[in-house]
Amino acid sequence: MQEKKIQLSFISAHISELSENEQQLVENAKSALKTAYAPYSGFLVGSSVLLENGEIINGSNQENVAYPSGLCAERVALFYAGARYPDIKVKTIAVSVLSKNFEVNDVISPCGACRQVMAEYEDKQDQSIKVILHSPTDEVLIANTVEDLLPFMFKSPLLKKH
Ligand code: THU
Numbered sequence: 687m688q689e690k691k692i693q694l695s696f697i698s699a700h701i702s703e704l705s706e707n708e709q710q711l712v713e714n715a716k717s718a719l720k721t722a723y724a725p726y727s728g729f730l731v732g733s734s735v736l737l738e739n740g741e742i743i744n745g746s747n748q749e750n751v752a753y754p755s756g757l758c759a760e761r762v763a764l765f766y767a768g769a770r771y772p773d774i775k776v777k778t779i780a781v782s783v784l785s786k787n788f789e790v791n792d793v794i795s796p797c798g799a800c801r802q803v804m805a806e807y808e809d810k811q812d813q814s815i816k817v818i819l820h821s822p823t824d825e826v827l828i829a830n831t832v833e834d835l836l837p838f839m840f841k842s843p844l845l846k847k848h
Pocket of ligand 1: 724727729730733746747748756757758759760779794795796800838
């Protein structure tokens with residue numbers, strides 16, 4: 687038996703330390719959260735996906751009275767990007783959050799299902815996706831690859847017979 691350790695890497699910063707393009711992407715995510723349909727949680731999430739062709743796709747969480755039928759902002763944006771531009775790689779995804787009910791002082795932490803979907807696109811395109819998580823206090827947490835958000839991710843080779 688052997689204990690093994692893994693190392694994850696992320697950058698903690700203020701929004702002003704980002705490049706102009708990345709600040710703009712975060713601003714897009716902030717605007718996108720205004721389109722959230724979140725009557726049940728009051729938790730508004732905006733997501734902005736930058737593609738390699740320069741296109742930006744925005745998404746926001748869309749809730750449903752049958753709770754599991756709703757979808758997170760990250761998946762709304764990524765699935766639309768995949769459907770609209772199936773062959774274009776995703777460079778960066780920015781996610782921002784605001785609550786109607788309480789003060790949010792921390793960055794949004796994407797749910798496991800959204801991390802798995804990000805991981806799928808990263809695997810599909812064989813190129814890292816940068817993830818920028820933004821708080822209403824303008825702090826950001828940056829992961830340069832989804833691998834750092836989802837260690838031991840389930841990948842397509844695991845489905846194949848050896
Ligand atoms: N939500 C997102 O849109 N993204 C996340 O990363 C976490 C949670 C949404 C789902 C639901 O509409 C609300 O936030 C509360 O969970």
